[in-house]
Amino acid sequence: MAGSRLRADPTLKPVLTGLLGGSFNPAHGAHRRISLFALQALGLDEVWWLVSPGNVLKPVAGMAPFEARYASARKAARGAPIRVTAIETEFATRYTINTLRKLRRRYPKRRFIWLMGTDNLAQFHRWRGWRQIAREMPIAVIARPGYDAIALASPAMTWLRRWRRQHSQDFIGAKRSAPALVILRFDPDARSATAIRAADPDWFRRATLANQRDMLTHRPVTASAKARTH
Secondary structure: OHHHHHHHOHHHOOEEEEEEEEOOOOOOHHHHHHHHHHHHHHOOOEEEEEEOOOEOOOOOOOOOOHHHHHHHHHHHHOOOOEEEEOHHHHHOOOOHHHHHHHHHHHOOOEEEEEEEEHHHHHOHHHOOOHHHHHHHOOEEEEOOOOOHHHHHOOHHHHHHHHHEEOOHHHHHHOOOOOOOEEEEOOOOOOOOHHHHHHHOOOHHHHOOOOOOEOOOOOOEOOOOOOOEOO
16 A cells, blocks of 8 residues: 555655744753753654744844844754754745745655744734644644643634644654644743843844854845744
């Protein structure tokens, strides 16, 4: 059967890729830890960090230049199976749903899993085409302290609950279909970009910006795209 041949031929096996989007303002160790945790829990081959040109759901004040945020992500991902990409600036997409559809078209041999924290799940219903995002690819949610209750009571979770898998093993079996959702329990990590900015508001001025290249497309990193509207 075709399915048996697909499984028997390792060259046809899709590469399982987790997608973590965000401002990374700046990226830090907690981003790395949750990415490696998701990678192990879900059996992913690698994780891509999609550094957003901007996010209208976050205030403009305090948002560091794109190139500095990208540099911080490269530094935080160093030595890990994480690829940092500015591909949204190339796509010039304004909505996450459009970014994900373009990624799937460009990389048809990969199977993508959308990664998000419970803080994002709590406001997921505010994203343009959020139901379409859920239908586009499975979603793995990493629990964050202080957000679980509001996330589980959110409009998006009310809709997604019917497709929730209780264990990562069940979710792994559902990777071929969407919607599918799993909530991964993760030990608390107190680090946050907000706290880092409060302690060091000029962190971005020390970032090394020269000759940066995208880890995915290998193109020079620029900030030509508009801010993303989720």
